[in-house]
Amino acid sequence: MESKVSTTAVFSPTWKPSKTPVEALLSMLSLIAQEKLEILKPEFSEELGYFYPEVLRVAAKYKVHDSDILEELVRMGVLEKQYHESAVLCPKCGSHRVTAKLKCPYCSSERLVKMIVVSHLKCGTINTVERLEGAVCKKCGEPLRTENVALVGTLYSCMDCGSRFEVPHPSFKCRSCGAAFDHKDARLMAIYSYIVKQDQIQSVLRRLMIEQVKELAEKKRLVVETSGSVDGRSGFKHTVDVLVRNGRKQLSLDLVSRSPQAMSEVLSSIAKAHDLIDEHIVFAPEELKNKLDQSQLGK
DSSP states (O other), X not given: OEEOOOOBOOSOTTOOOOSSOHHHHHHHHHHHHHHTXXXXXXXXXXXXXXXXXXXXXXXXXXXXXXXXXXXXXHHTTSXXXXXEEEEEEOTTTOOSOEEEEXXXXXXXXXXXXXXXXXXXXXXXXXXXXXXXXXXXXXXXXOBOOGGGEEEEEEEEEETTTOOEESSOEEEEEETTTOOEEETTTOEEEXXXXXXXXXXXXXXXXXXXXXXXXXXXXXXXXXXXXXXXXXXXXTSOEEEEEEEEEETTEEEEEEEOOSXXXXXXXXXXXXXXXXXXXXXXXXXXXXXXXXXXXXXXXXX
């Protein structure tokens, strides 16, 4: 018996992987399973922008985008997207290296002063100050402190045109290309976390491995059939995961994933192999190998 890490499938029979290499998807799912990851969260750096550390390890190896791997696994039902936050990108170059600024809504100046508006509890006077420290009530002259005022709101004052307003206009400047833009032109990108559906991992791994075997066989110009049917010596028809034909010869394969039923599946496949005329190979998790009698495996 061949013993390999099990790796697939709960999709429809017409499911096909996207342009993302099957090897990359297999590697990502194996990493999730081995490290028992429950959620893939984004991180941020000035050099990379938003990225997923675990996914980046696989994406770099297979030279694909981490987003391609994540979206494909979402499509297959292994991951579930969960909104994390939004990011502003430059509309000109797409860079994430963006600095936020505030402007006067009347003259567009960036020379603004932010003030707080407080009510002096003793005399009820409304005071507008940049900060409480050192400020005194304009009516009674008593020093203003946190404990003797109530916050009314905030106010901005333009140093160029003298206007006062509650809501400044947001603006942005790209530190990569220098483009200046406002909220109307900004690119807004939703950032997601990805929840791992643990109950789907092994079945999807198995299906992907079947697809990998199929791809390899087709590259050698062999005829490949998944979920094929093979006649046994007893006259019973056996269903196999993959059936490979080359002229008159054929080879069948079964792939067993990690599950509570794994051992019974292995034993069933071994019994099937004794009834089949042509060679039959069973791929199963390494740990099952030690639980089986080697003589029973035909070695």
